[in-house]
Amino acid sequence: MKLQFLQTPTYIPIRYVPHFDGERTFEVTEDIEVTLSDGYVLTIEKGFITDLASVPKWAWSIFSPIDKGFLGDLIHDKLWVDKVGQIQHFNNSFYEARLFADKERTLWRKKLAPKKKFKNWLTHAVIRLIGGFFYSKQISIPN
Secondary structure (H helix, E strand, C coil): CEECCCCCCCCCCEEECCCCCCCCCEEECCCEEEECCCCCEEEECCCCEECCCCCCHHHCCCCCCCCCCHHHHHHHHHHHHCHHHHHHHCCCCHHHHHHHHHHHHHHHHHHHCCCCHHHHHHHHHHHHHHHHHHHHHCCCCCC
């Protein structure tokens, strides 16, 4: 599957694959190539595992982890998993790589789920506020 920047997909090849009761795990079932806002082509490979959006289960009734904008969450997760590659892409700027991933998610969510204004705003604010703690802890910084 190939998508141009902000192209609305007709489907998203993903399936639910929980490993235990209550787990929210999804697997991409075919390669997805997405052109991002800077022209970079991101490949989300078949077999990529994600939770889409780390929304606590108690909040699912308010902020469902799956809605029309979840492709933005999938793109964001892939950019975070490939953070070493993204940091290199942004000339070794940790800050710019994370900022790009967060902004890219918001661009896609606003386009694909325009009626979810509050959710899009709130989740972006939370990601910007506390996401860095998780982003920085997931890579090893050489001495």
